[in-house]
Amino acid sequence: RHRMLSTLRVFQEFELIVARQIEAYKASTNGAHCECYIGDMLRHVERGQLTPIEMLRDAQSMFLAGVDSTATSLEQAFFYLAKYPRIQQRVYDELRMYHDKYQQFSLQHVNELHILRAFVYETLRNVLHVAASFPKYVSKDGLHIGGYRLRKGWYVIGNHYFINHSPANWSQPNEFELQHFLDAQQHFKLNKHFISFGYGKRDCMGQSLALKNLYLLLGHFILRYKLLASDEKAIQAMKHLPFDGFSI
Numbered sequence: 388r389h390r391m392l393s394t395l396r397v398f399q400e401f402e403l404i405v406a407r408q409i410e411a412y413k414a415s416t417n418g419a420h421c422e423c424y425i426g427d428m429l430r431h432v433e434r435g436q437l438t439p440i441e442m443l444r445d446a447q448s449m450f451l452a453g454v455d456s457t458a459t460s461l462e463q464a465f466f467y468l469a470k471y472p473r474i475q476q477r478v479y480d481e482l483r484m485y486h487d488k489y490q491q492f493s494l495q496h497v498n499e500l501h502i503l504r505a506f507v508y509e510t511l512r513n514v515l516h517v518a519a520s521f522p523k524y525v526s527k528d529g530l531h532i533g534g535y536r537l538r539k540g541w542y543v544i545g546n547h548y549f550i551n552h553s554p555a556n557w558s559q560p561n562e563f564e565l566q567h568f569l570d571a572q573q574h575f576k577l578n579k580h581f582i583s584f585g586y587g588k589r590d591c592m593g594q595s596l597a598l599k600n601l602y603l604l605l606g607h608f609i610l611r612y613k614l615l616a617s618d619e620k621a622i623q624a625m626k627h628l629p630f631d632g633f634s635i
Contacts, residue, residue, distance in 0.1 A: 405446045424449070449593075456516045457600050463514040463627070464507070464605055467563055469616040470623065474565060475609070477502050482610050492606050494599055500606070501575040505568035507601050511583040512551045513563060513627070520545035520585060547582050556580035 412425045420426030428445065431437040437445075468475040481502040486492050497504070522542040530537040537543065552560045557567055557580070570576040584591040591597070616622040 401447060401450070402443065405443060405450070409443070409446070457597055457604075459516065460510060460514065460597075460601055461604060464510045464601070465614055466622075466625075466627070467506075467510055467513075468609070469614040470625070471563060472615075474506065474563075475614060477565075478506050478605075479609050479613075482606055486610060492610060494602060497599075497602055498575075500602070501569065501573060502565065503602060503606060504575045505565045507598065507605065508568045508577070508581060509563060509565055512557075512567065512581060515548050515551065515583060517547060517583075517585075519547055521589075545582070545586070547585075550580060550582045553580070 409425060409429075413429070416426070420429055425446075428437065428442045432439055432442055468478075481500060482492065485496070485500055489496065522544050525537045525539055525541045525543060528539045532543075550556065554560050556578070558564070559567070567578055568575060568581075584594040584597075
């Protein structure tokens with residue numbers, strides 16, 4: 388109960404922060420909305436396409452679901468870069484060739500960055516922000532999935548962790564392996580069993596934004612810095628990033 392109340396207070400405090408930011412934006416623009424997130428959302432409110440409370444909830448989701456998950460993914464990516472220096476070098480070499488070709492790093496030709504994309508997807512496969520899907524309600528009898536009969540009134544929950552680590556789906560499920568997302572020509576190939584963003588028409592609505600953020604942030608970082616673990620023996624003994632972090 389105490390944990391639930393603490394979580395509720397965090398949401399309430401964050402709601403006040405977002406509301407103050409929206410009011411500050413309104414005061415600074417005098418109704419002339421700029422081409423930005425808050426401006427676009429306010430236009431929807433003025434057209435009657437959203438209510439003010441829906442706009443507030445959307446902003447909360449953007450920050451809580453997007454910012455925190457992206458930050459956690461970056462931490463894990465830094466861990467894998469430090470743990471696997473050969474992989475870090477492969478990503479850097481590709482980024483350097485890309486930068487030299489276009490004289491900049493942007494997302495305009497990101498489909499050419501096969502190793503970077505494979506690295507990001509393999510990081511997300513190994514680091515699940517949501518271990519299972521939201522419950523799905525079985526609304527009628529007679530449904531069959533994978534040889535199982537589902538009865539009306541049951542709830543079905545997808546096990547993301549198992550799907551992303553099943554030996555039936557991945558050649559080395561418990562290893563960090565870029566080939567899970569590369570074909571024989573070393574071109575990026577999405578594995579159909581990758582489910583970190585969910586599956587189907589109710590998958591994560593923010594996955595495109597999350598991937599673009601990771602490509603941009605990691606791309607610029609790896610081009611400028613080389614990550615080295617301060618204790619090489621210790622990091623090699625770690626399977627995943629520990630809760631108290633690691634030193635670089």
